[in-house]
Amino acid sequence: MIRFKNLTRSYGPGKGIFDFSFEVEEGEVFGLLGPSGSGKTTALRMLMGFEEPTKGRCAMNGKDCAKAGLSLRRITGYLPENIRLPQELTGRQFLKSMAQMRGVKNLERLFELAGELNLDVDQRIGKMSSADVKKTGIVCAMQHNPQILLLDRPFEHLDPKSRSVLVDIILEEKERNHMVLLGTEDVNGVDMTCDRVGLLDHGNMVYLGDIEDLRDNMCREYMIQFHDARSTIKFSKEKFEIKTMKDRNLVVEVQGAVKPLLQALSAYDVTEIESVPTSLKETFQHIYGGRLHA
């Protein structure tokens, strides 16, 4: 289990992370979602034992990360943010030497993973695209089959196909009862992989909960088609936020429960009602007041 208890690491006002308290269970994928500078990297680095808490503590498998960093790092796979790696080596040379450092003898899984991600390991890192460098880092983080996986911006630079492969890999890790903690700005990546999510803003956790709960509590949009244009105009004067209106159709935004909308609509002749898919990104933008980076 990963546990944060009142964890604070302050670099000044609004910089760092403040009073984090949450847990990640075995077999759970947890997403730390927030814009750049919101504290995702700091949280992951603290789990790796690279940063000391100003206050509180964080622990993995019951061991304090600041004190037992060495033993915890052996069972953890870590992908740092913005890695570039040594340009002089090929992907194969780099991955092999990192595996040797860890004492990993069986390199089958390593190159199997590289194959899954469509990574050409015989290419020099200096000539690799940023997506391939990221893939090399992901393979490196997972080469020893770690119980805990900490991935900082894993979806960044990846093409849609590789993203989908990475999503499958993360979900496989979940099935194997491993813990995965993602730090990302990628709302769709979180949507596809995470069980729970923590929204970060300037080092503060502004929301913590299941992704489904979050969706249920947030704004939703409905496209409503009325029998005639007069009804449409009449409904637009009700106490609902109208996003768009055209002919007999209008899109209405509802925050929280949908019951009041349905009650109001019972007085009208409605021919069609349909939920407009709201992306998680829009949902989070609502919480952040538009501050979330695209």
Place this chain on the structure above:
Amino acid sequence: MLNLPIIRQDFKINRGRILVMFVLQMVSMLMAIGICEMKLIEISDIFWDTIPVMIIPMLLEMLLAYETITRCGEEGTMDLILATGIKPQKILFSKIFFIMVSGIVLVGAATLLGCLTRVYRLTGEWNRNSYLCLNAGAVGLQIFLGGFSYWMACRSGSLKKYILTGALIPMVLYGIYVIYYRIPQLFFLQYITVFSLFRQNWFAKGSVMSWIGIGILLILGILCFLLGNRAFYDHNFPE
């Protein structure tokens, strides 16, 4: 104490740079031999004892300290190495070992070529023993310079900061020594540069001062390594 895969990785990354320095050193020694034939002893001195055993190993150590510590940290490889669960002391010791051995092997190669070609006979006051002593002393100087570069590499988070400290300071100190050597009237300059602790003429005379100077350089070098370790911990595991 050592982690061989780290040393192997550093070697694979830097073998091109080591080869370039080795070739430059050999060219310098061959030039010394050629100049000797032309009886231009004063110039040849630079090519057989200054460039191969002082300048080139110093440049190599500066380069390797940057590549193995600062750049490794800049590009995220250091985080990946630390994430393997290898003790940080072991990682650092492996890096120090690689930097120092590369510099010392270079001095050793120059010594060997010097002995084989009898380059020490260029000036009358030198014999093979004093030449070997001089090169052994050069190892002490390289330990100090390697230690200093390592310390600065551990303190610097970027190339710019490293150039301003790890590269510029030894260059300036060497420049001061050259000025003092060329203009002995500016005798006070010898007290502000560590290079004055390694003087060829002390070795030629078999002076005890040469070994005292090397002893001081060795102590300063070890101190720099310790300060480097401290800086690395402060940088990577801040309290």
